[in-house]
Amino acid sequence: MSRQFFLPLAALFALAAPVACERPSPTTAPTRRQVVVYTALDRQFSEPLLQEFTRRTGIEVLAQYDTEATKTVGLVNRIRAERERPRCDVFWNNEILNTLALQDEGLLEPCQPPQAANYPAQWRSPEGYWFGFAARARVLIVNNRLVPDGPFPASIRDLADPAWKGRTAIAKPLFGTTASHIACLLATWGVDETTRFLDAVKANDIQIHAGNKGCALAVGNGTAAFAITDTDDAIEELRSGKPVRIVYPDGQTGQIGTLFLPNTVARVARAPHPAEALALIDYLLSAEVEGALARGPSAQIPLNPSVASPEAVRSPAQVQPMRVDFQKASRVFGDARALIEKRFLR
Amino acid sequence: MPMKRPCVPTARPVRCATSGGDALSGSRTCFRACFASLRALGGRLLAAGIVLVHAAAVLGSLAAPIWVLLRAATADSGRSLIADADRWPALLGNTAQVTLVATVASLAVGTGLAVVLFRTNARGRTAIIALLLLAATIPLQVMSAAVFATAGIERWRGSLPAVGLLHALAGVPLITLIVGLSLRSVSADLEEAAILEGASVPRVLRHVTLPAAASGLLACVLLLVLWTATDYSVSDVLLVRTFAEEVYTRFQLEPQRPYASATTGLPLLVLLAALLATLGPRALREPPEVPSTAPLHSFHMGRWRSALSVAAAVVGFAVAIGPVLALIPRLRGGRSLIAYARFFWPELATTLGTSLCAGLTCALLAPGLAWWFLSRPRWRTPLAGYVIVALSVPAPVLAISLIHAFNHDDWRGRIYDSPAMIVLAHTVRFLPVALLLLVPAVRAVPADCVRAARVDGCGSLGVFRHIVWPSALPTTLVALFVVLTLSLGELPCSQLVAPPGYQTVIVRFFTLIHYGLYPDAAALCLISMATILFPWTGLLFALRKRLLA
Numbered sequence: 001m002s003r004q005f006f007l008p009l010a011a012l013f014a015l016a017a018p019v020a021c022e023r024p025s026p027t028t029a030p031t032r033r034q035v036v037v038y039t040a041l042d043r044q045f046s047e048p049l050l051q052e053f054t055r056r057t058g059i060e061v062l063a064q065y066d067t068e069a070t071k072t073v074g075l076v077n078r079i080r081a082e083r084e085r086p087r088c089d090v091f092w093n094n095e096i097l098n099t100l101a102l103q104d105e106g107l108l109e110p111c112q113p114p115q116a117a118n119y120p121a122q123w124r125s126p127e128g129y130w131f132g133f134a135a136r137a138r139v140l141i142v143n144n145r146l147v148p149d150g151p152f153p154a155s156i157r158d159l160a161d162p163a164w165k166g167r168t169a170i171a172k173p174l175f176g177t178t179a180s181h182i183a184c185l186l187a188t189w190g191v192d193e194t195t196r197f198l199d200a201v202k203a204n205d206i207q208i209h210a211g212n213k214g215c216a217l218a219v220g221n222g223t224a225a226f227a228i229t230d231t232d233d234a235i236e237e238l239r240s241g242k243p244v245r246i247v248y249p250d251g252q253t254g255q256i257g258t259l260f261l262p263n264t265v266a267r268v269a270r271a272p273h274p275a276e277a278l279a280l281i282d283y284l285l286s287a288e289v290e291g292a293l294a295r296g297p298s299a300q301i302p303l304n305p306s307v308a309s310p311e312a313v314r315s316p317a318q319v320q321p322m323r324v325d326f327q328k329a330s331r332v333f334g335d336a337r338a339l340i341e342k343r344f345l346r
Numbered sequence: 347m348p349m350k351r352p353c354v355p356t357a358r359p360v361r362c363a364t365s366g367g368d369a370l371s372g373s374r375t376c377f378r379a380c381f382a383s384l385r386a387l388g389g390r391l392l393a394a395g396i397v398l399v400h401a402a403a404v405l406g407s408l409a410a411p412i413w414v415l416l417r418a419a420t421a422d423s424g425r426s427l428i429a430d431a432d433r434w435p436a437l438l439g440n441t442a443q444v445t446l447v448a449t450v451a452s453l454a455v456g457t458g459l460a461v462v463l464f465r466t467n468a469r470g471r472t473a474i475i476a477l478l479l480l481a482a483t484i485p486l487q488v489m490s491a492a493v494f495a496t497a498g499i500e501r502w503r504g505s506l507p508a509v510g511l512l513h514a515l516a517g518v519p520l521i522t523l524i525v526g527l528s529l530r531s532v533s534a535d536l537e538e539a540a541i542l543e544g545a546s547v548p549r550v551l552r553h554v555t556l557p558a559a560a561s562g563l564l565a566c567v568l569l570l571v572l573w574t575a576t577d578y579s580v581s582d583v584l585l586v587r588t589f590a591e592e593v594y595t596r597f598q599l600e601p602q603r604p605y606a607s608a609t610t611g612l613p614l615l616v617l618l619a620a621l622l623a624t625l626g627p628r629a630l631r632e633p634p635e636v637p638s639t640a641p642l643h644s645f646h647m648g649r650w651r652s653a654l655s656v657a658a659a660v661v662g663f664a665v666a667i668g669p670v671l672a673l674i675p676r677l678r679g680g681r682s683l684i685a686y687a688r689f690f691w692p693e694l695a696t697t698l699g700t701s702l703c704a705g706l707t708c709a710l711l712a713p714g715l716a717w718w719f720l721s722r723p724r725w726r727t728p729l730a731g732y733v734i735v736a737l738s739v740p741a742p743v744l745a746i747s748l749i750h751a752f753n754h755d756d757w758r759g760r761i762y763d764s765p766a767m768i769v770l771a772h773t774v775r776f777l778p779v780a781l782l783l784l785v786p787a788v789r790a791v792p793a794d795c796v797r798a799a800r801v802d803g804c805g806s807l808g809v810f811r812h813i814v815w816p817s818a819l820p821t822t823l824v825a826l827f828v829v830l831t832l833s834l835g836e837l838p839c840s841q842l843v844a845p846p847g848y849q850t851v852i853v854r855f856f857t858l859i860h861y862g863l864y865p866d867a868a869a870l871c872l873i874s875m876a877t878i879l880f881p882w883t884g885l886l887f888a889l890r891k892r893l894l895a
Binding site: 066174 | 742
């Protein structure tokens, strides 16, 4: 055979090979039980749980994971783009507002997993469209050496305190839990107060970092005195021996409380495997799974009252939680982004 | 160049052989012959079926950038375009600065290195080229993560030159290879004539060699500008606002209107079009009427030989081994490399398989497409337009359009549910890059040979098969390598179109470094490089005569 034709023949094989690697299509009649889950929770935490589910039930789990680079919106966009022929059965989000957005667009369908009854009503949809579990809290991470004594930051409003000008940090507020936090503030405070707060934060020369992890690192290495971040990123710095402490902000009487953002799990509308999806959702809501997530490196906060909270974190029963209408926050998410864009994008 | 006779396929008739006394034996022979013919026919039909289906998939997916452009050109998108206009000057300025730093730095270092490695008698050239080939496979995101792990990230935050220099660092290996091959396509007669006239080596390089290799240099400029201007991974981490990052941000902020974000990049598309229109014709220089008969000259460096060899080795070592050295200390506290290799095998297999398939697909399509379009002058402008649009369309929007195109309950759904979607996405993204490389090479095919072939009765297909394809084969292999390398680091499309259960190395890498799992991330990078090293070494071995003869 001429060497010149080796390349075209290899290319011919190359064209056929990827399709030959196709697994049985999740959207055609399967020969074995399987469930497709799109999960925003980092793979190293979610994969062991999904593998355990397969071991127990024999249902194969085909998982699609997200990356920090796309910050959940990648999976949400996929579900939207696949609306004509849904491939995903279960959407496991690591926050709530995008889940509610999908509900509003009619891309979720209700179900009734038995384990959901173990959760307080505020952490699940009344109609059964979504279920919250294993939360993260929005906390202040404070550098003990840069802030040894009082006045000690204890509220998110301290991010705008001129005493800390240029020494506070926040993740890029356009995406992720930071954007969700601002949307929740907008839903709780209203436009005027939220606008004043954001203007004050911007005027205080707050450091903007690429993500919550970057904020926690900045405080850990002393670049910033304190920052607002998620509990899992703050715990990481604490456990690595950095001179930091975690403050659950706004816990005093009359203050708005600490925001807890739950993981949410929901069944996608017209899911190809509805029964398997229900089984997976029920499994994820079990006390065993919440306990595993709580004991793991990410120290997710259990919302099931029967599951013990890890020592390093505080649950909504132990600190004053922020009372948020998540449905309203989801609807004003676009407005929140417009406020953020005007101040932090230009 | 020796001409091969046009090959006329001859039919092989089926013969049924029977002997007088053994009807059964004769029947068996006849049956076997019929079966062999049917099997041959079936094989051809199967191959034809595979080609047709995949050609439809590939050609259909290649239409995605045009589809995105048409969807973006709506009144609703126009509203957001006008609203963003006040940010254009700052975004264009930042993008221009980053691109300028990346292009100048990468081209300067890459050209110098290419001259030393491909046209001089420097020592250790094969080893250094092998190092650069390996370095070229390190994705930009991994290179920057290694730099940040070593030098820290805080001091670079907001720094435009830092973003440009990181792109330059990642681009040097590829640029060296492309420029090196261009330098080897220079007419030796011209150089010999200049040397006989008494010109020194620097003067020959300056006035003969480099100008003659201008098409390759311009292709490198285009590649660098396009690559830097449309990438947001580094600028996003360092919080530098560029147009690519703005498009990505708009895509994230308006998920219900994915096509609207494409219009945000319209000024960038216009600038890239202007650049291509300006530099493109120069890159498509007229082919030599008479091919050079003299062997290519290798410049002797004399007393500078050792110094230049050491300098080239240092640069090659720095770009190839530097990131590895930065990653090795991070392995502490993790598992063994063998355990990691088993753990990450699914990602490695997915990445290698899809990148290789995408590279082979582009290598198969690009020479034929380049030849077809160059043979038809009125199609050159549409081809240039397609290349500009395809390179300027934001990757996430392209992925969404592919999802819309293939997520259906028919044969397209089968492709959608397979890793072929990753291959298609990479093909759509990087075929224009392959075209940019192949067009000058195809254009440089001596017109004399083509005319002689036509006089001998060769049709277009025969000319392509016997003249164009062999001439363009070295550049085709380079295009294969370039596409494969770009595929290894492709993130936004892979993330959106990969079917559940498949994840590429770069996606996994991002997940690992987010949670600070540096031992795992470092191991993944090292294993990826080691896995890729062996086929690259084989490629270098196959190319060594063409590259270093």
